[in-house]
Amino acid sequence: MMQQLVKAIQDQPLADRIADIVQPPARRAFRQTSGAGRTLKNILSGTSIGHPLHPILKDVPVGGWTMAAVFDALAVVAPGKDFERAADVSILTGLAGAVASAVTGLSDWSDTTGRARRIGEVHAILNVTATALYAAALLARKDSRTSRVALAYGGYGIMLLGAYLGGHLVFAQQTGVNHAAKTHLPLEFRPVLPAGELKENEPQRADYNGMPVVLVRRGERIHALYARCAHQAGPLEKGSVEGDSIRCPWHGSRFSLEGGAVLEGPATSPQPCFETRVAAGMIEIRSRERESP
């Protein structure tokens, strides 16, 4: 049944029509290239902590509202003000977490395309609906305990649907997961490009063991990174060199050429980085580790 829900949503043209209106302003709001807006985007994406932030924050509403469901049930078994109050506190805690989750979620969604964008949109609509039901539940608590409990359980059902779609974004669409995870990297030097073909500060794509790498010459130094961005596999060879870093052309993640570290999000994982040397006129590269970090 859940798979049918996903199938119905993921290719739905109506979802695109809504997203085409909502996404551009969201993108403008979150995609700043410098200053405080940049720092905020790094925090919202989870770049600052190295994991996506939204899936961490969402444990507060999911946990809080699950607690509320338990306490509401206990209040029926053991009537009294205490369990009712415990449930109300849980709902309030969940609401605070839901607001924080919504901001990070909107930021993440503004960078999505295709099926992830459509599924993410319905995920957001369901979660906002659940949040509204819980807010209504709290407002109703003084007037009618029955309405308060009914609204909360309604919210919980909608939240579970939203949560399934959130899981689908991660586990099937791979939104927010590392797109530069590599295993079985060669540890010996292999030639990838004639040294004369690489021009100063002009990123160039090369093939290393069947895998795209981007090469950048900076004076005497030649840098090599895996060419697909850790965020959503954007082509780094089409990106721009900024000092000792390279910026992905798709969503503006910036990586250090020196070691592949993420300098700016939305990417949260580092880019695999390779050792380089020139031998017999050819640029040769190798990995220091079997697996990317």
Add this chain to the structure above:
Amino acid sequence: MQGKATLADHPIHPMLVAFPIGFFGAVLVSDVISIWGNPGFWPHMSVWLIAFGVVGALIAALFGFVDYFTAPMPAAAKRTATTHMILNLIVVAIYIAAFFVRYGNPISTLGYVLTYIGLGTLVVSGWYGGHLVYVGLVGTKPAKETTVEGRSAETMRAPAQRS
């Protein structure tokens, strides 16, 4: 990189971790409210939240064990998974101890110490769990067959519109 414990194509373990995280997180809220709230209720609430959390953790652990032994993982991810598992077993042991200490005296100092060492360890362990998914890709199953680059054809294509 999915194990055998799945429901509707998604791994079950990450669905269930919301329960122990919810219960153990709620202990913090309950303990804070007990500072001014009904002293005959909130300290005891904390004790029972710990008990429920332990039960939830054990159920989540069952599915976690299945994934640990059945999900294909590269060596680095397997190390992360081992760390995640050991830390979680420590978390459960700490909370079981906290339950028995606080069952006798819900506001005992030792009980509080155990509770919050448990919560701190849970945060670290949860971090390793997230690392498995978001960095190691464990539990994910791309909609299309992956290429040698590890990316599906759809995600390789440039997005339709750029700003």
